[in-house]
Structure formats: structure tokens, C-alpha cells
Amino acid sequence: MSNNQSVSFEHSIPDNLKGLVADWSSDVQTFRVRWSKAMMWIFLVSDTFIFGSFLCAYMAVRLTTIEPWPPTSEVFALHVGGADVPLLLIAIMTFILISSSGTMAMAVTSGYKKQRKKTAFLILLTALGGVAFVGMQMFEWSKLIFEEGIRPWGNPFGAAQFGGFFFMITGFHGLHVSIGVVYLTIVAKRVWEGRYDKLNDYQMVEVAGLYWHFVDLVWIFIFAFFYLW
């Protein structure tokens, strides 16, 4: 009687799916990971819906607004050496952020190899990349606000929603990066103090890495939707 449930399962499922079903219907835990890692994945799914809602709203308004959208390649251009170079600053920012994802991945690897100092150093390097990114974002914002006169409620180039969506979404992303910098610094401190050596488990480094890669991935979408469209 008590086995009824599992028996009926076995018969109704093709062989190659049985492994998957076995994992999902196992007792105690569904995924063989730490609780915090499972939680981070679920949080990131939820966060995806926040950024997804933001970007969908942006796309919807961009299609319905009556005034023309500002010429983004001119607005975002940087005046270097007597010529406007489009996308220069943003290319550097994107490069830095993606590189920081690389150092984070290296930190996770060296963490699993139990290289305490190298892991801490690489995490700090990642956080430094984040600081550089936010710093350059501040530079970009102040250029847009003070030199080009773009405000959340209006701008001289066209549709008023441009400024609103730009500052809101890049600001929300910048907030994620800033929180990530603080988070990574704390993790780096814990690695340095040897907390994960005592636990004999560096999975928390990977959990922080998940967050960082997610923030990075979101940036790719924001980059594409704001700067390339």
C-alpha cells in the first residue's frame, strides 16, 4: 500500500527519464547542493522576472511612445581626440564586467582546489572590477545629466521616457553590482580568515559567483537593449 505511489511512477515513464524522476522524487533533498546554493538559484530566477519586467516595460513604451526615440549612438558617444566615438565608454565597461566574471570563475576553481589566498585575491579582484564598473557608470550618468541635459522626466533629443527607463534600469543594475561588491568583499574576508577551510567546503564562493555571473548576464541584455537598439 505504501509503495503504491512510486510503483505507478515507474510504469508510466520512459527509461531515459527515470534518472531525472529518481532525482526529483528522492527523499531528503532534490538537488545535491548546499541549501544556500539552492536558495541563490531560486532567488536569481525571481530576480530574472524583475529585470524581465523592467525590460518588457521598456520595450512596450518604446513601441508606443509618440515622440521619436533619441539617437542612442550619438547620445552615448564619447568625444575622444576630436571625434565622437560611439559606444566607447560602454565597450570598456562591458569588457571590465565580463572580465570580472572571468576572475570570479577562476576564484571558484581555486576555491575548490582549496587555494585559500589565491581565492581571496581573485574574489577581491572581481570586486575591484565591480567598483570600476560602478565608477564608470557614475561618470556616464554625470555626463548624460550635466552635459547632455538628460533627465528622468525629459531630454532635448526626443521621447521623455528614454531618460526615465535608462536611469531606472541601469540604476537598478548598478545597485545589484554595488550589493555584489559588498557581498564579494565579505566572502573574500571569510575566505582569507579560513572559515571555508574549517568547513572544508568552498561552495559559498560558488554561490557568490552565481550572483555575480547573473548580474553580468543581465548587463548583456541591458547593453543590447539600450545601446545597440
Added chain:
Amino acid sequence: MDQNSATYEGQKMYDPKGWWDTYVFSQDHKVIALQYVCVALAIGLTGMFLSLLMRMQLGFPGLFESIDAGSYYQDVTMHGMIMVIYLLTALFLGGFGNYLIPLMLGCRDMAFPFVNMLSFWMYFLSVIILVASFFVESGPTGAGWTLYPPQSILEGTPGGDGAGIILMLASLAVFIIAFTMGGLNYITTVLQSRAKGMTLMRMPLIIWCIFLATFLGLLAFPALLVGAIMLIFDRVLETSFFMPEIFKGGEVLDYGGGSPVLFQHLFWFFGHPEVYIIALPAFGIISELISVHARKNIFGYNMMVWALIAIAGIAFIVWAHHMYVAGMNPYLGFFFATTTLIIAVPTAIKVYNWVLTLWNANIKMTVPMLYCLAFLVTFLNGGLTGLFLGNVAVDVPLSDTYFVVGHFHMVMAVSPVLALYGGLYHWYPSVTGRMLNDTLGKIHFWITFIGTYLIYFPMHYIGFLGVPRRYYSNEQYDFIPQSVADLNQFITVCALIVGAAQFILLYNFVVSLYKGAIAPKNPWGACTLEWQTLESPPGHGNWGEQLPVVYRWPYEYGLPGATSDFVPQNVPDEQIT
């Protein structure tokens, strides 16, 4: 690290030091659950009081001079928001979820007790911010609980001159943070820290329901958060996300080029899953109660689970049936009408299964069972009128009439509240160790059950007559006959009686706490783990030294060969007597 050690990484005893840690800033999931229940019931009473004010105006127009058109709309708005979000969502997930998940799954606590505590205090903060809006200049926002722009953020809307709308949106944002912290806990706990032997398909159905409702919340609340942030910006920074060009009093406002329909999409992308965030835990409570009090295993457990998963999935693609008259593309209406009618299929599966569980069962007419039966009938009624409103052609004339009010109060206000009461009566002995008074419970049940029908059934008829909802006064319109005014008086009298009857429940709660009969350890004879703890009511850490081991599914009633008519989940086959 070997893989099993991750399993029990957090299964430590919670050991509070002193009074504050035990009762106020407690990390024990049971205390947090009680805190959620108390705050939610308190704010829910406020919501009920607001609804009675509205009924007084509708039944006896002009009787109270303090209720003018403005304050009527403020009452409507606050009543809706409080009931849907701060009462039902918080009570089902924060209250029942917190209490039942660790106990029913056989673990010591939530996966992250500290985050769980923060979740409650953030919820408390959101309630405080919400209540604060009653005390600011010009009062809370009166834009309707859906907060549709442009009127929600324009001055001149009732309560629109002061900070009411800001406080409402801020409160929602804080609530979403609180919900996210709680929700991550519930999901991680369900997925990662079940007892040995507790497979997903051996979980009690209420855990499945809370699990899926939490998932819905984690994916749906982001849309509301985004909508709230953008609305705050529109109000404070005068951005134009949702604001088209607007003339007001002959003047052109500074807004232009935004899309009001966009807010409706964001709101209902949250709002429709929200219906299921409330309904699924109610389904779960009914599934538990009906099986326990009918002494029979639940019919079609697997189908019940898959139906839940189907409902949770489809819930995300039906939202625009709230917007048939909002001016969206008519072809979209066709799509959303189809998905809306499809979602009735898994819902019907659940109702059939409950009825089949009752078939030939040994039904005990306890108070929780009465609430189950009432839920089945009410939910069926509310669901059937939902089929009317899901069809575009039928919805257009009925939209924004009292038919809608009757429908959604039947299906997502009365039904969940009936399930909620059933759950409170059922689990009260587990929480307090005492039984509730049965006679008072039955009086409370019959007044509430019959009363809600007398309130909401006439509203369907009023709606067919074409009486628009949210109108402050119906007197000066020729098309509204006198019978509507008479019916409104009748409804108001019934609402006052039902409102007063809720104090029977409160009285029963408080008095039974001290004078109720001492409850035996498993008073209803249930198989699930929350009744199998060492102490009753369960202490910190729930299980003493040894975590329970699960050997069977949670509905082992009437096992052939066993002397007792139920076998708890943690009894191995060889120990069945």
C-alpha cells in the same frame, strides 16, 4: 564534503536565550507563524471594518455624514488591498506555510531561520507603513485597489493630494521584500530538507500547494514591484512611464507619451497569479481536512499534484482576462479567453477528487469538515461565474458591474476564508494544546456560511441589472430600479451580522486558550507528521533527539488489516498493529 552532510547542515536545535529571543525576535518557525497570523488577523479586522463602512453607505445612503464619496473610495481601495495581500497572502504563506512546512516535512526549522525572522519583521513594517497612510493628510489613496494610473497618481483623486499613494506603493515594495525572504525559505526547505523517506510524492498536498503558491509569488510579485517603482517615479519625479498627455481643468500637465495599459499588464501579470497564491493554499487545507475528517485517503493523489502544477503553470498566461475592456487588441482577448477556460479543467479535477474522497466516506461532521463542505459549494459557485467572465463576449456587458464583485468575493474571498477558518479550527489544538469550543464553532460556521451567501448571491442579480461597481451612490440613475436599493439594504444587514459573528471566533480563540479542553496529542487522528511530535504542542526543534523517518504517504486511512483506522507516516510496516 560528502553529500549527505549537506543534508543536515542546518538541522540544529534552536536554543533561544531569554524572553525576547523566545517570543519577539524568535527564529523558531512556529513563533514566526503565530506572529504572522496575529498581525494578519488584526489588519484583516481593519479590512472588514472598512467593508462594513462601505456597506453602510450602499445600504443606507447618507446615513453617516462622515462617509463622503472620497472616503468611500478610500475604503474600497484599502479594503481590497488589505484583504488580498496583507491578510490572505500573509496568513496563508506566512502563517500556515511557516507553521506547517517544517512540521509536516519532519525538519527542525526553516532552512534559514534568521531570514525567516527578518521576513516577518519586514511584513510587520509594511503593515505599519500601510496603516500610516490612514493618518497622513488627506488619508490613504482612493484609486481603487488596482491602483490604475493616471488617476492613482493625479491630485484630485480621493486621497491623491497627500502621501497616501506613496505610502501604499512603499508598503507594497516592503511587503514584496518580506515575501521574497519568506518564499526563498519555503522553497529551499521543501526542496532540500525533508525527512528521510519523505519523497516529493509523499508530501502532504498542502505542502505541495504552499510550495507552488510560493513559486507563483516569487515569479509574479516582481511584476508588481516593477510597476510600483515606476508608479512612484511617475508621481515623485514626474516621469511619464504610464502617463499619456493629460488635460486637467483645461491645463496641460507635464506628462506625455506613456502607456496606462502597460501598468495594467504589469499589475495583472502579478494580479492573476495572486489569485492562485491565495487559492492554492486554500486547496491544500481542504485536501488535508477532507481526508482527515472523512477518514478516507484522498482520491487521486497523483492527479491532484499534477493538477496543481498545471494550475500554477497556466496561471501565468491568463492575466489579460482582467483587461477585456481596457482597450487591448481584441485578438489577444481570444487567446486569453481560451487559456482562462483551460485553467478550469485542472481546477475541476481537484473539485471532482474532493467529492470522490467524500464518496462512501465515514464523514465526521466536525467544524473543520463543515468548512470543507462549505468551501466546495462556494468555490464551485464562484468558479462557475468565472466561466461567464472569462468569455470576452459575456464579460464585456458584465465588466465593472456587481456581478464581478459577487464572483470574485465568492471565489477568492469567501472560499479562501472558509478554508482558512477550517484550517484554524483544525490546527488550533496543535498550536495551543487545547480544543476550541465546538458549539461556538458551529454557530460561527452557520452564520458565516449562510450570511456570505445572502451577501454575495444578490450581488450577481444586481450586476445583471447593470449596476456598476465602485459607485458611491446609486440613487440618481434612472436605469437602476428601487429593488436594488432594497437589496442593498438587505445585504448590508446581513454583512453587519456576519461581521459581528467573526467576534465569536475571536472570543472562542481567546477563551479556549485558557479554558478549552486539553487536546489529546492527535485529536483528529491524522497521519501527517505535525501530529506525531514528541511533545504536544511541539517544542523548539520539533523532534527531540531523533528526526522522524517516513515510511508511507500521508493519507493512510482505513488500511486493511490494521486495527486503528489510520497509520501515521512515521510508522514502519512491521509496527502496524
